Amino acid sequence: MTAAARARLLAELRRFDQAEAELRLGLLTRPGDPDLLALLAAVLRLNGRPADGLAAAEAAIEAGPGSAGAHAERAENLIALSRGSEAIQAASEAARLRPAEPEVHRVLARAHAASRDFRRARGAAREALALDARSVPSLLTLAEVERVSGRRRAAARATRAALAEDPENPGGRWLIALLNAERLHVGEAMRGLRELAADHPDRLRAEALAWPILGVLAGLQRGLAVGVPLTFAVRLAAPWWSLAGLFAQAIALVVAVVMVSFTGRVLLPAGRLPWRCLALLPRGTVITGLVAAGASVALLVWYGVSTRLPALVLAAVAVLILCVSGVFRVRVTSLNPG
Template sequence: MSAAARARALADVGRLDQAEDEVRSGLVDTPHDAELLGLLAGLRRLRGDVTRALEYADAAVAAAPGQSVVHIERAECLLVLSRWDEALAAARESVRLAPSRPEPHRVLARCLTVRKDFGTAREAAGRAITLAPHSVPDLMTLAEVERHAGRRDAARQATARALAEDPADTESRWMMALLDAETMRVRDAMRGLRQLAADHPDRYGAPALTWPIRGLLAGLRRGLLAGVPLVAVLASIGTWWGPALLLSRGAAVVMALVTAGLAVRVLVPAGRLPWLCLGLLPARTRRAVAAGLIAASWSVPVLSWYALTPRWSTLALAAGLTVALLAAGATEQKA
C-alpha cells in the first residue's frame, strides 16, 4: 500500500496526526509528489492551519498543473481564507481539466454560493449530481446552495435524498436539524440534535444543544436593535406631532409582545435540555448568555411600561438594555 493510500485510510477514521506522518514520510523520498502534497494540504486545512495548507496546495499545483484534484484542494483552502475570486478561478480550472468528474463541479458550486451566484451554483451542483446521482456529498452541496438561496423546501428535499442514500450521514442529519431550527420546528430540531449528540458528543455537544436559547437571543438582538431606535424616532416626532407619540407607544407594545411570543414559541417546545446544557458551556460563554437573558427578559416589562406611561427615562432604559444585549452577544461570539 502506498503512503497516500495509508494516509487516506487513517484520515477516514479521524487519525489525522498519523495520516500526516505517513504523508511526510512519503515526501522524504518523493518531495515533489503532487498527490502527497495535495493530501498534506488537505490535512493541514482540516487541522486549521490554512495558511500552510495553501502553501502545500500551491506546491501541488506547481508539481502537477494538469491534475484537477490539486486545483480542487487549492480552491478549498482559498475558500477558507475568504479569497473568493481566486477560489473561483481554481475551481473553474479544476472543472476544465476534469469536466466528467463530479468533484470539480461540487467545489465550483460552493465557490459560486459564497459569491451569491445561486443560479449558476445550482447548475454546478446539479451537474455533479447528474454525474453521481447517489453521491451524498453532491446532494448536500445542492442542499447548501438552496439553503443559502433561501429555498429551504428545496434544501430539505436534497437533504432527504442524501439521508435516503445514507441515513447515518452526519452532515445530512445536521443539515436537517438546522433546517428544522430555521423554520421553527423546534421539537424536530431538538430531536435530531439529541441523536447527533449521542452519536458524536465531541462534535455536537452543549453548544449545539443550547441553540434554542442562543438562537433566541440572536433574534432578539436583531429585533431590538431595529425596534428601539424606531420607537425613539417616533417619540421624537411626537414632541411636535401628537399621533407619532401614539405610534411610538404602539410600536413598543408590538415589540414587547413579539419578544415574549418568540420566547414562548422557542423555549417551551425545546424543553429542559437546553437549560441543562448551559452549565456545560465555557464560563465566559455562560456569563454572556446569562447577561443576555437578563437584558432580554427586562426589555419586555420596560417596553410595556413605556407604552403605558411614555417617558424618555423609560425609553433610555430600553436602549440601555438593548446595548447590554448586544454587548453580551459580542462577548459570546468571542468566547
C-alpha cells in the same frame, strides 16, 4: 500502509493533528509530492487552519500544476477564507482538468454558493449529479445550495433523496434538522440533533445542540436593534406630533410582546438540552446577551405602561450591550458533521 492512507484514516477519525504529523513525515521522503501536499491542505482546513491549508495547496499546485485535486483543495481553502472569486477560479481550473470527476463540480458549486451565485452553484451541483445521479455527496451539495438560496422545499427533496441512498448519513440528518430549525419546528429539530449526537458524539459540537439559545439571542439582537431605536425616534417627535408619545408606547409594547412570543416559541419546545450545553459555550458572552436582552424587553414594557423616558434610555443601553457582547449565530459550515 502508506502515509497518505494512514492520514486519511486518521482524518476520518477526526484526529487531524496525528494525520498532519503522518503527512509531514511522508513529505520528508517525498517533499514534492502534489498528492501528499493536497491531502495536507485538506487536513489543515478540516482542523480549522485554512490559511495554512491554502499555503499547502499552493505548494501542491507548484509541484504539480496539472493536479486537479490540488486546485480543488485550493478552492476549498479559499471558500473557508471567504475569498469567493478566487475560489471560483481555482475550482473552475479543477473542473477543466478533470471534467468527469463529480467532486470537482461539487467544489465549484460550493464556490459559486459562497459568492451568492446560486444559479451557477445549482448548475455545478447538477453537473456532478449528471455524472452520478445517486451520489450522496452530490445530492447533499445540491441540498445545501438550495437551502442557502432560500429554496427549502427543494433542499428537503434533495436531502431526502440522499437519505434514501444512505439513511444514516450524518450530513443528511444534519440538514434535515437544520431545515426543521429554520422552519421553527423546534421539537423535530432537537430530536434529530439528539439522535445525531448519540450516534456521532465526536462530530456534533455544543453550539449545534445549543442553537435554540443562540438563535433566540440572534433574533432578539436583530429585533431589538430595530424596535428600540424606532420607539426612540417616534418618542423624540413628540414636540411636533401630538400622538407621538402614544404611538411610541404602542410600538414599545408590540416589540416586547413579539420578542417574548418568539422566545417562547423557540425555547419551550427545545427542552432542557440547550441549557445543559450552555456550560460548553463561552458562558460570559451568552449570559451577558441573555441578561441584556431580558432587561431591554422588560424596560420596553416599563416604558410602554409608564411613558418614562429613562426606561427607554436604559432599554437602548441594554440593546447596545447586547449588540457588542457577541454575534449569536450558528454557522452551518462550522457545525455540519459531514
